[in-house]
Amino acid sequence: MLDAAEAASGRLDAEHGEFRFVLEDGRVLAGESLVGARVMMRNGNEDIQVLIAAVETMNSAPGEPLVLYRLLVEDIAGQGLYDACRPDARGRRLGLPLMKDKVLTLTCTSGAEGKCILMGYRPWEERGDVPMRDLHAACIHLVRADYSGDDRPTTRDGTMIDIYDRFGIQKPDDLDPMPFEAAWGKDGAVCVAHPRIAHSVTLDELAKNHPRLRDRLGSEACTEEVMRSHPEAILFNRSALP
Numbered sequence: 001m002l003d004a005a006e007a008a009s010g011r012l013d014a015e016h017g018e019f020r021f022v023l024e025d026g027r028v029l030a031g032e033s034l035v036g037a038r039v040m041m042r043n044g045n046e047d048i049q050v051l052i053a054a055v056e057t058m059n060s061a062p063g064e065p066l067v068l069y070r071l072l073v074e075d076i077a078g079q080g081l082y083d084a085c086r087p088d089a090r091g092r093r094l095g096l097p098l099m100k101d102k103v104l105t106l107t108c109t110s111g112a113e114g115k116c117i118l119m120g121y122r123p124w125e126e127r128g129d130v131p132m133r134d135l136h137a138a139c140i141h142l143v144r145a146d147y148s149g150d151d152r153p154t155t156r157d158g159t160m161i162d163i164y165d166r167f168g169i170q171k172p173d174d175l176d177p178m179p180f181e182a183a184w185g186k187d188g189a190v191c192v193a194h195p196r197i198a199h200s201v202t203l204d205e206l207a208k209n210h211p212r213l214r215d216r217l218g219s220e221a222c223t224e225e226v227m228r229s230h231p232e233a234i235l236f237n238r239s240a241l242p
Contacts, residue, residue, distance in 0.1 A: 010022055010023040010024060010029075012039055012104065013099070013104070014096075014097035014098055014099045014104055015124075016064075016122075016124050017066060017067065017096040017097065017098065017117065017122065017124065018030055018031075018067045018096070018097070019034050019039070019052065019069070019097055021034060021037070030067075031055055031057075031067060032055050034052050034055070035052055035053070035054060035055055036051070036052065036053075037051075037052050038050065038051050038052075039052065039104075040104075041097070041104055041105065041106050048073050048074075048084075049073070049074055050071045050072065050073055050084060050106070051071065051072040051073075051074075051081060052069055052070075052071060053069075053070045053071065053072045054069070054070040055067060055068070055069055055070075056068045056069075056070075056094065058118075063120045063122060063125070066096065066117070066118070067096065068092075068094040068095065068096055068109065069094060069095055069096060069097075070083070070085075070093060070094055071083070071084040071085065071095050071106065072084065084106060084108070085108035085109065085110055086108065086110045087110060088108070088109040088110040088114070088115075089110075092109060093108075093110075094108070094109045095107060095108040095109065095114065096109075096114070096117070098113075098123075098124075112139075112140045112143040112144050112153075113136075113140055115139075115143055116136055116139035116140055116143060117136070119139065119163065119169070119170055120169040120170065121135045121136040121138075121139045121169065122136065123136040123137075129167075130167045130169070131186075131234065133186075134185070134186040134234060135165060135167075135169070135234055135235060137186040137187075138184040138185055138186050138234055138235040139163070139184075139235060141184055141187075141188045141189070142161075142163060142182070142184045142235055142237055143155070143161075143163075145195070145196045145197065145200070145201075146188060147182065147188055147189040147192055147195075147201070147206055147210070147213065148188050148189070148206070148209070148210045148213075149187040149188020149189070150188070154195065154196065154197055154200035154201045155196055155197060155200070156196075156197050156200070159196060159197065159239065160178075160239070160240065161178075161181070161196070161237050161238065161239045162177070162178055162237060162238040162239070163235070163236075163237045164235075164236055164237070165234060165235045165236065166228065166233070166234055166235075166236075167234075172236075172238070173238075177238060178238040178239055178240050179193070179194065179219075179238060179239070179240070179241050180193050180219075180222070180223065180224050180236070180237075180238055181193055181194060181196060181237050181238055181239040182222065182236070182237060183222065183224070183227035183230065183233035183235070183236050184233065184234070184235040184236070184237070185232035185233060185234060185235075186234075187232075189213060190216065190227060190230055190232050190233045191213070191216035191217070191221060191222035191226075191227060191230075191233075192206060192213060192216065192217050192218075192222055193218065193219045193222040193223070194218075194219065194239075194241055194242065195242060196239045196242070197242060198242030199242075203217045203218060224236060
């Protein structure tokens with residue numbers, strides 16, 4: 001565990017989704033050795049003090065094992081601690097740190113960013129044959145049904161979707177396939193066959209508000225077969241017709 005003396009003389013960082021505390025003597029503390037440490041993190045527009053309460057290693061394909069953390073935040077009124085993360089689909093309240101523009105931030109496994117990391121789209125990975133950062137960005141747009149790529153989600157929690165890519169990190173479920181919904185790139189949808197949630201947005205609204213999609217809307221203009229050869233389309237998904 002990290003004691004107060006060590007905490008006063010070192011640098012906290014995040015590498016590959018893991019906390020790293022570099023002491024002045026060069027030692028690096030990580031994993032279980034950081035349980036009990038309190039760290040300052042960025043949450044939206046505010047800084048919060050976070051307690052690392054527990055550490056778990058998730059051994060799942062694809063990719064290397066992930067280190068996940070149970071993180072507690074002190075109540076603003078000083079009434080105790082609460083979980084920084086909401087439960088994910090498995091009921092876990094876990095998260096991990098990321099560096100964004102040299103700022104240490106937190107992402108949770110219950111959010112779009114964390115879900116995409118769990119699926120194998122990890123922005124810190126360097127693979128010459130796979131654009132990992134672009135896949136991570138495309139996945140976030142996909143999970144949120146942010147067709148325009150301008151941070152306007154149109155999905156609903158609990159909606160089932162089948163996600164796959166042209167690189168084989170995630171593969172489609174062909175046993176009981178749902179209809180093709182959309183192809184995705186790093187800036188949002190490349191085409192949309194049908195909206196995921198009918199009352200959230202319509203094809204007509206997408207055509208009106210986002211000219212770049214105007215000729216790529218509907219089941220005839222947007223097919224997986226056509227999008228497989230489109231250079232911007234790196235991620236695909238299926239969902240039930242609304």
